[in-house]
Amino acid sequence: QSVLTQPPSVSGAPGQRITFSCTGSSSNIGTGHDVHWYKQVPGTAPKLLIYGNNNRPSGVPDRFSGSKSGTSASLAITGLQAEDEADYYCQSYDDRLSGWVFGGGTKLTVL
Amino acid sequence: EVQLLESGGGLVQPGGSLRLSCVASGFTFSNFATSWVRQAPGKGLEWVSMIFGGGVGTYYADSVKGRFTISRDNSRNTLYLQMNSLRAEDSAVYYCAKQDGQLIGNYCFDYWGQGTLVTVSS
Secondary structure, rough: OOOEEOEEEEEEEEOEEEEEEEOOOOHHHHHOOOEEEEOOOOOOOOOEEEEEEEEOOOOOOEEEEEEEEEOOOEEEEOOHHHHHEEEEEEEEEEEEOOOOEEEOOOOEEEE | OOOEEOOOEEOOOOOOOOOEEEEOOOOHHHHHHHEEEEEEEOEEEEEEEEEOOOOOEEOOOOOOOOOOOEEEEEOOEEEEEEEEOOOHOEEEEEEEEEEEEEEEOEEEEEEEEEOOEEEOOO
């Protein structure tokens, strides 16, 4: 059971807009700690996609955006492409656990 | 270019020990906290341990506290994870990950190594 809750899977057709949810609690996201998002293609290492709730590292297309409100955060992808098919993880810091926590991951299928 | 290269994984019996290494390049290693993050086969990501850039100050997940020890040698740009009393549930790919952020509560993992596989089995 992950500290941050993500739906196991989402799917969408090419060109669509989809969102991923990440639900935490008052000891992590709700405390004000930043949420970060990672993309992982199976068999490869995770890659930072969004940091500080809504910032994109250099090289990440502006089709990807993040937001945070209360104890939850969201990742949105617009103009869905086949290459976006991967697992997506949210991450924050938890004061009660004194450590960094991840969501269980959401598998994106591009139809 | 930032690079992190892990080594030291392998097959070990339950109760055994293993030491992982991660050699960093492309950034000033001593200026950044670095963590180990693991991923069991078919499962999600789990943070394991973190050490500050200067080497003073460490954090551990409850699942490994008392069994694993993180350390670093900044003169060799190398991060280590000494794993003792290994259990089957420690089997995973172990990633070395550089951290960045202004405050510890806002640290992200901005660069990752390719991972090294640890299998605990008799």
